[in-house]
Amino acid sequence: MAYIDYAAEVVFAGKSYEKFPLILDNNHNINRLILKYFLSQRVLWADSTIYTYTKHLYDFISQLEVENPECTFDHIDDDWLEAYAHEIARRNPKSTGGKYIAQILSSVLNFLVWCENNKYCNNLIGHNANFRIRIRPTKKGFTHNLIKYYEKQKSPPKIAPRDEWIEKLLSQDHFRSKDLEIRFNLMLEWGRSCGLRAHEICELTIDQIPSRETVEQNIIEKKNTFIELTVTKGKKKARIPVSGILLKQTLDYINSERNHLIKKFKKKARSERNAYIEPYQVFISCRTGKALHYRTFSNQLNARWQKAVENGNLTKYQHVWVHGLRHRFATDKLKEITHLKYVRDPRQVTKTLTRHSHASTLDIYTAGVYLEDMYD
The missing domain is CATH 1.10.443.10 (Intergrase catalytic core)
Structure with a gap:
C-alpha cells in the first residue's frame, strides 16, 4: 500500500524545503515519476500546493495499486476516470458536494498531462479523439467533463457549528x-x-x-x-x-x-x-x-x-x-x-x-x- 512520507529538509537550486513530501510504495521505494513532477513544478507552486497535490496523487496511486501493483496507466481511459470519481465519492460520503472530487480529478489530470507532454505515456490524454482521456482547452488551460459535472454539484445544507x-x-x-x-x-x-x-x-x-x-x-x-x-x-x-x-x-x-x-x-x-x-x-x-x-x-x-x-x-x-x-x-x-x-x-x-x-x-x-x- 502506498503511503506519504516527508524528507526533513531538501535543497533544490539553493532553495531549502522543509518536510518535502514523497510518495512511497509498500517496499519503501519512492515513486520517481511523481517526484520528477513535483521537482518540475516546485518553482510555480507554493508549499501548500505541493502538499495538496501529494494527497490527491497519493489517492490516485493507491487506486492504481488496487488494480495493478505496477501502477501503470495502460488501462486508464474516460470510463475508468468516471469509475474512479464514483469510488472517491463512496470513500468520502461526507465530502462537500462534488468540489472535493473535482479537485482530486483536476490534480490527477494535470499530472497525466505532464506525463503525456514529457513522453512518460502515449495517447493517454489530449484534446482529440485519438486520446483515451479527452480534455477540452480553456483560457486557463484545460478541463474535463467530469470536473465540470462535479464542480456543479452543490454541497448539502449543513448545520452551522453550535x-x-x-x-x-x-x-x-x-x-x-x-x-x-x-x-x-x-x-x-x-x-x-x-x-x-x-x-x-x-x-x-x-x-x-x-x-x-x-x-x-x-x-x-x-x-x-x-x-x-x-x-x-x-x-x-x-x-x-x-x-x-x-x-x-x-x-x-x-x-x-x-x-x-x-x-x-x-x-x-x-x-x-x-x-x-x-x-x-x-x-x-x-x-x-x-x-x-x-x-x-x-x-x-x-x-x-x-x-x-x-x-x-x-x-x-x-x-x-x-x-x-x-x-x-x-x-x-x-x-x-x-x-x-x-x-x-x-x-x-x-x-x-x-x-x-x-x-x-x-x-x-x-x-x-x-x-x-x-x-x-
Missing part, C-alpha cells in the same frame, strides 16, 4: 504553548462573533484596532466599536461593529504575546545580522515571524476538531470548521432579526451585516435555521 460544539473544541488541550492557545482562541472569536472569513481574520492590521481608551469607554457605555475592513471578499471595503470585549482581548494579545514574538525575531535577526521587518498584521506566525496564513489557521482548527472527535468530545457530525464560524454568525443574526417585529425584511438586514451582495445568498443560512429547528 456554540456548545465550539466550546467543547476550545476546551481541548491542543497547543503546547499558551501563546498559541491565546492566539487561536482569539482568531476563532473574530470568526464567530464578527462573521469574518479566514483570510479577513489573518489580514487584520494593528492600525485597524482602535486605541485602548476608545475601547474601554465604549465598554463602559455598552456600545460597539466600528472598524474598517480593507481586505474582504471582492476587495470591497466594509465597516463592521465589534464588541469592546473582543477588541480589548485583541489589544492585550498585541501588547503581550505578539510583542514578545516581535522582540524574539528582532533579537534573532540581529544575531544573524539580518533585517527583520515587523508585519503590520495582528496575528503572526511564531515560526516565521510573518503574517499567519489563513490556511494555517484553517488547518489548526481542523486538526483540533479531529482531535476532539478522536477523544469522544464531539462526533464526526458535529463539524466545526473555519467558514462554519461565519455560518454560526449569520445564522444567529438571521434568527435574532427574524424575531424583531419592527424589522420588515430580516434577510436584507442580515445581508448587510454579513456583507453579502445578494439576499439569495442567505438561502444556505435559512436552510441551516430550519435544520437546527428540526434537531432541537
